[in-house]
Amino acid sequence: MTIVRISDDALARAGGADKLAAAFEKKGCEVHRTSSWGMHWLEPLVEIDGEGFGPATLDDVDAILDGKSDKSIGTIEDHPFIATQTRITFKRAGKTRPLSLEDYEATGGWAGLKRARQIGSEAIVEEVKHSGLRGRGGAGFPTGIKWDTVMKAPGPQKYIVCNADEGDSGTFADRMAMEGDPFALIEGMAIAGEAVGANQGYIYLRSEYPDAIRKLNAALELCEDIITPFKCEVRVGAGAYVCGEETSLLNSLEGKRGEVRAKPPLPALEGFLGKPTVVNNVLSLQAVPHILTEGGAEQYKNAGFGRSRGTMPIQLAGNIKHGGLYEVGFGITLDDLVNKIGGGTASGRPVKAVQVGGPLGAYIHPDQFDIEFDYETYTAAEALIGHGGVTVFDDSADMLEMARFAMEFCSVESCGKCTPCRIGAVRGVEILDRIKAGGRERDVIELAPQMHNTKKDSGRDAGDEIGLLTDLCETMKFGSLCALGGFTPYPVMSALRQWPEDFTRNPELVKQALPEAAE
């Protein structure tokens, strides 16, 4: 019987994979629902004997089975998009059935946990440190050092919390990891538990990912006996972006408003319910089982670039021809990512801007596309790699609108705890609206005789408003408690600096307001 492999990833299902699978079953084929290879422009992708056909529709079923389909992409593993990757975190992507324990074990599953149990907590932490793994949630904090802190923290009760509140637009690696390889995440958490002495884990998962919720719950039930005495539970969020911030997430997990906590105390010492807690991103924990296999740490470390060790699952999103998941050992340039691997824009128009790192990441101009993917290099360029999302925009994008959206998003999602973020974002939207309108007339307050310092003879032009925006961004950047308010200025200011013509008819005004941009 012909074995047909079709992904049951949410994206493939949204593209009609379920109906396609049913059609192949009706033709007498054995259908295996696997994880997704990550080539999203080809989903739903049908695989028969290693050969791929996509994007497949119901009309293609007969032709595929007769070997006459014009949608063949050849052997999937040899496809340049796959062959040029270094897949460690996503080593099972496309190859296994997500909820099959048999498939998981056959591909090296649980080996990391078994070895971790043999070598003991201090050796586990040493190996994670040696691997150079840094938090994949965005901040890039060394995972081994975090574990070390929790391991040494006193207290009988400790927790492992997985941050699966992947709210950044342009990112979907967590979703794919949880849906495609849920046991690896659970194994990673069990290893973390072994390392720091925690027997309870929580996966805080956003409500926008129904498929991931279902799969992880099913996976936890299946492997309950394997991970015991470690216990783990899925907790579903309620639609608050800010809960991706670790302290806000902990408050939410406790059943409180998802407001950010001031640090210190670090969650590593006083986290969930005040107990020492490891909070790690899905991708960090997902990388752990491999690191803990024999020689895995060394292999992981060797895959890196500069001080960014290991691999980064990069997500190619937005207006890109070949979007999907691209895991690579850092160091790759944006030009390679967007133009070579991504094939340029989906619309066929020129690339105007690329936002790296989600809604809080800077917009990068094609002139800077030689920048290498690395935590330190991006920080030096006033940008961030964040969770590794790369969102491409074509030349129809209006950068003033995108800057305004960044502020609007921040105002909608602000937790309200600190003033620069809560009020600054609202003011930011207003200022950008005024810049769009080319400034504004004098208002009643300014004309009042008591207001000695206001200009009486003219209104405020766009240049004045741009000066004010710059000032506001400075305040938000340095005055906010967490990254939401603190990083919203990145997209706003990068858009303003590089596309001043989208903000005002007279870009000279921007140069005057931003002396450093003129250099």
Next chain:
Amino acid sequence: MSEKSELLGEIIARHHHREGPLLPILNDVQAELGCVDAESEALIAKGLNLSRADVHGTVSFYHDYKIKADPRPVVQVCRAEACKARGVERIIDKATAAAGERVKIETVYCLGLCSAGPAARTGDDLHIRLDEAGITKLVENA
């Protein structure tokens, strides 16, 4: 006891043993009643030995919880950056026009389908690569 307080009692009992039981309870209440109203807040507060202010504080923080149930079908449309880059703003007017008063169009920020937007969600079903015709059909069938 009213039907509602019975149901709430059941939901509270389901999650009472958990560490931090409030969000799981609220998620279930929202799912089963379509809202978390003041009466539910009071009952949950009593069941968990919290103040009503505590519960209301949490309820009012999260976008998913509604004060009043809305019987209309909901289509959630992603309007975050990646879907904007793929043209959601050019089709959203069509969706709103097709929805009229009958269907509720909600904005969400990111469904994790960023390489194949514009994306939308109805119930637990996801939809990708929407164009004007696609989103109109989706709204009409909601």
